[in-house]
Amino acid sequence: MRTANRRVLLARVPTGLPTPADFKLDTAPIPEPLEGEFLCRTLWLSLDPYYRNVMKGHPLYGEVLRPGEVMIGETVAQVVVSRLAGYAPGDYIVGRNGWQEFALSKGEGVCKLPQEDLPLSAWLGVLGMPGLTGYAGMLELGGPEPGETVVVSAATGPVGSTAGQVARLAGARVIGIAGSAEKCDYAVHELGYAACINYRAQDLRDALEKACPDRIHVYFDNVGGETLNAVFTRLARGARIILCGMIGAYSMETPPAGPWLGPVVAARAHLQGLVVYDHLHRQSEQVRAVSAWIRAGHFKWKEDVSVGLERAPEAFCRLMRGENFGKALVRIDPG
Amino acid sequence: MRTANRRVLLARVPTGLPTPADFKLDTAPIPEPLEGEFLCRTLWLSLDPYYRNVMKGHPLYGEVLRPGEVMIGETVAQVVVSRLAGYAPGDYIVGRNGWQEFALSKGEGVCKLPQEDLPLSAWLGVLGMPGLTGYAGMLELGGPEPGETVVVSAATGPVGSTAGQVARLAGARVIGIAGSAEKCDYAVHELGYAACINYRAQDLRDALEKACPDRIHVYFDNVGGETLNAVFTRLARGARIILCGMIGAYSMETPPAGPWLGPVVAARAHLQGLVVYDHLHRQSEQVRAVSAWIRAGHFKWKEDVSVGLERAPEAFCRLMRGENFGKALVRIDPG
Numbered sequence: 122m123r124t125a126n127r128r129v130l131l132a133r134v135p136t137g138l139p140t141p142a143d144f145k146l147d148t149a150p151i152p153e154p155l156e157g158e159f160l161c162r163t164l165w166l167s168l169d170p171y172y173r174n175v176m177k178g179h180p181l182y183g184e185v186l187r188p189g190e191v192m193i194g195e196t197v198a199q200v201v202v203s204r205l206a207g208y209a210p211g212d213y214i215v216g217r218n219g220w221q222e223f224a225l226s227k228g229e230g231v232c233k234l235p236q237e238d239l240p241l242s243a244w245l246g247v248l249g250m251p252g253l254t255g256y257a258g259m260l261e262l263g264g265p266e267p268g269e270t271v272v273v274s275a276a277t278g279p280v281g282s283t284a285g286q287v288a289r290l291a292g293a294r295v296i297g298i299a300g301s302a303e304k305c306d307y308a309v310h311e312l313g314y315a316a317c318i319n320y321r322a323q324d325l326r327d328a329l330e331k332a333c334p335d336r337i338h339v340y341f342d343n344v345g346g347e348t349l350n351a352v353f354t355r356l357a358r359g360a361r362i363i364l365c366g367m368i369g370a371y372s373m374e375t376p377p378a379g380p381w382l383g384p385v386v387a388a389r390a391h392l393q394g395l396v397v398y399d400h401l402h403r404q405s406e407q408v409r410a411v412s413a414w415i416r417a418g419h420f421k422w423k424e425d426v427s428v429g430l431e432r433a434p435e436a437f438c439r440l441m442r443g444e445n446f447g448k449a450l451v452r453i454d455p456g
Numbered sequence: 457m458r459t460a461n462r463r464v465l466l467a468r469v470p471t472g473l474p475t476p477a478d479f480k481l482d483t484a485p486i487p488e489p490l491e492g493e494f495l496c497r498t499l500w501l502s503l504d505p506y507y508r509n510v511m512k513g514h515p516l517y518g519e520v521l522r523p524g525e526v527m528i529g530e531t532v533a534q535v536v537v538s539r540l541a542g543y544a545p546g547d548y549i550v551g552r553n554g555w556q557e558f559a560l561s562k563g564e565g566v567c568k569l570p571q572e573d574l575p576l577s578a579w580l581g582v583l584g585m586p587g588l589t590g591y592a593g594m595l596e597l598g599g600p601e602p603g604e605t606v607v608v609s610a611a612t613g614p615v616g617s618t619a620g621q622v623a624r625l626a627g628a629r630v631i632g633i634a635g636s637a638e639k640c641d642y643a644v645h646e647l648g649y650a651a652c653i654n655y656r657a658q659d660l661r662d663a664l665e666k667a668c669p670d671r672i673h674v675y676f677d678n679v680g681g682e683t684l685n686a687v688f689t690r691l692a693r694g695a696r697i698i699l700c701g702m703i704g705a706y707s708m709e710t711p712p713a714g715p716w717l718g719p720v721v722a723a724r725a726h727l728q729g730l731v732v733y734d735h736l737h738r739q740s741e742q743v744r745a746v747s748a749w750i751r752a753g754h755f756k757w758k759e760d761v762s763v764g765l766e767r768a769p770e771a772f773c774r775l776m777r778g779e780n781f782g783k784a785l786v787r788i789d790p791g
Contacts, residue, residue: 378713
C-alpha cells in the first residue's frame with residue numbers, strides 16, 4: 122500500500138505566462154479519514170485556464186490560493202476508504218482534490234458519478250463545468266435561431282466545442298476560430314462547423330467577411346482581445362455576444378484595453394457576461410442532452426491527455442500558451 | 457423682403473476637433489417654391505455631436521455630406537410661402553433645413569408643431585430626438601427600478617438630463633457625471649440627482665465608489681472612453697449599460713481602444729447599443745409624458761444659445777470640446 126501522496130504546490134505567483142518553475146513537486150503522507158470523511162484517489166485532473174487567475178490571488182469560492190499551497194483543480198477520483206455514509210470504496214466522484222494523488226473529503230461540493238458507458242474524463246469536460254458553460258451560455262444568452270450565423274472562438278476546446286455543437290444542433294450555421302490547421306480541420310469534419318478560421322494563418326477580418334456573408338448573429342467569446350475587435354466589424358443588427366473567457370488577459374499583469382465599442386452601437390448589439398455558476402440549475406438537463414447526443418453520434422469532443430501528476434505543470438503551461446488541442450487533462454495512474 | 461439666404465457650408469473635412477476654419481459662410485438667393493413645396497425660414501438650429509461623424513463622410517439617412525455642401529442639421533422653422541396642401545404661412549415645423557436661413561421642403565420628414573405654451577426650441581432638445589434618445593433608451597434598455605442606482609454621463613445635456621430625470625421619476629437614485637462644478641450644481645439642484653461628479657476635478661473611480669455604495673445598476677453612457685472603464689469597476693450584478701454616444705471618439709481619426717471587458721463578465725452585465733431611430737414608435741408617448749412633467753415642474757432643461765447663423769461654427773466647435781452647458785442651439789433672428 123502506497124503511503125506517499127505526491128502533490129504539486131504553487132511555488133510562486135507567475136509573472137506573465139506561467140512556467141514549470143512556478144510549481145513545485147512535493148510529497149506528504151497519505152492522510153487518514155476521520156469519522157465523517159472519506160479518502161479518495163485522484164484519477165483525472167482537469168486543467169482549466171481560470172486557474173491562472175486563481176494563481177494571481179483572485180479568490181475562488183471565497184478561498185485564496187497562496188504560494189506553498191496545493192494547486193487547485195477539479196478532479197475525478199475514486200473512493201479508497203470511507204467513514205462517510207453514502208460513499209463506499211470504489212465509488213467514482215467529481216470534486217476538487219487539486220493537484221495531488223490523494224485527498225480527504227467531507228462530501229461537500231462532491232458529485233457521485235453514475236456507472237455508465239461514458240468515459241470518466243468526460244465529466245471534467247463536455248459533461249462537466251466547461252460543457253455547462255458552453256451549453257447554458259449558448260442557449261440562455263445566445264439563443265441561436267435556425268439559419269443564423271454563430272461564431273465561436275477557441276472552437277475546439279471543451280467550452281467552444283460544446284457551444285458550437287449546441288448551436289449547430291439548434292439549426293445555426295457555425296463558424297469556428299482556432300489556432301491551427303489541424304484544429305480547423307477537426308472543427309469542420311468532426312464538430313460539423315460550416316467553416317473554421319485559423320487566426321494564425323489568415324487575416325481574421327477578411328476571413329470573417331468571407332465566412333459570414335449574412336454577418337454574425339451570435340458570437341461566443343472565449344478569448345477576448347483583438348478577436349472581439351474583428352468580430353465587431355461583422356455584427357448583424359441585434360447580435361448577441363456572450364463574453365465568457367479572456368484567456369489572453371489571464372497572464373497579463375495589468376488588464377489590456379478592450380475593443381472599440383462603436384460597432385456595438387451601430388449594430389444595436391447585446392453583450393453579456395457569462396459566469397457558469399449562474400446556470401447550475403440547467404446542469405442535469407445538460408448532462409441528459411449531451412449524453413444522448415454523444416450516444417447518437419451527434420456530439421464529439423477531443424482530449425489532450427498528459428500522464429502522471431509530475432507532467433501537470435508543463436501541461437498547464439502549454440494550455441496557457443494555446444498549444445493544447447482538446448480538453449487539457451492529466452491522467453494520474455495508480456503508483 | 458429679404459432676397460439673400462445666408463448658409464454655412466462644410467469647407468473641408470476636419471482633422472481632430474473641428475475649428476471654425478472647417479466651415480464657410482456663404483450667400484445664395486432665397487429659392488422659390490414650386491407646386492408641392494413650401495419655403496420656410498429657420499428659427500432655431502440644433503447643434504448635435506453626431507454631426508461630427510457626418511462631417512467625416514459617414515452617411516445619414518443614406519445621404520453623404522461633402523465639402524462645399526450646406527451643413528446638415530435639425531431645425532425649427534416657420535412656413536413663409538406654401539404651395540403644398542396642409543402647410544400654411546405661419547405654421548411651425550421641425551425638419552432638417554441644415555445651417556441656412558431659408559429652405560424649401562416637400563413636407564418629407566417634417567413634423568408640424570402644436571401651438572402651445574412650450575418654447576419652440578424644446579422640440580430640438582428634450583421634446584425632440586435627444587429627448588427621445590434619453591427617454592426610450594432609459595426605459596426600454598435600462599429599465600431602472602425604484603431604489604436602484606443609475607449613473608448618467610454628459611449628465612446635463614439634452615440626452616443625459618432626460619435619461620437622468622426619467623430614471624429619477626421612476627424612483628431610482630441618479631448620479632450624474634459632468635465636466636464642471638456649475639454643471640454638477642445644476643444637476644443636483646435643478647435636475648434632482650442625488651449627486652453629480654465633476655470628472656475634471658475628481659478621480660472618477662474614487663468618486664463613483666463613494667457615490668454608489670450599492671454599486672451601479674444602470675449606466676447610460678454618452679461619452680465612452682475612460683469613463684466606461686471607471687464605471688465598470690463599480691457595476692452591480694446584472695447591471696445594464698446603454699451605449700449611446702462616444703463623443704470623444706467622433707473627432708478621432710482612428711477608433712480608440714475600448715474598455716477592458718473583464719469586469720463585465722464578473723458582473724454578468726448587459727451592454728447594449730442604442731440608436732434612437734429604433735424607438736420612434738414611442739415618440740408621441742415621450743412628448744406627452746415629458747410635456748406633462750415640464751408643466752408640473754418635475755422636469756427641467758437648460759439651453760446654450762448662440763444668436764445668428766454666423767455663430768454656428770464656433771458654437772459647434774465649443775460643443776465638441778465639451779464647453780457648452782445645456783442643449784446647444786443657434787437662434788436665427790429674422791434679418
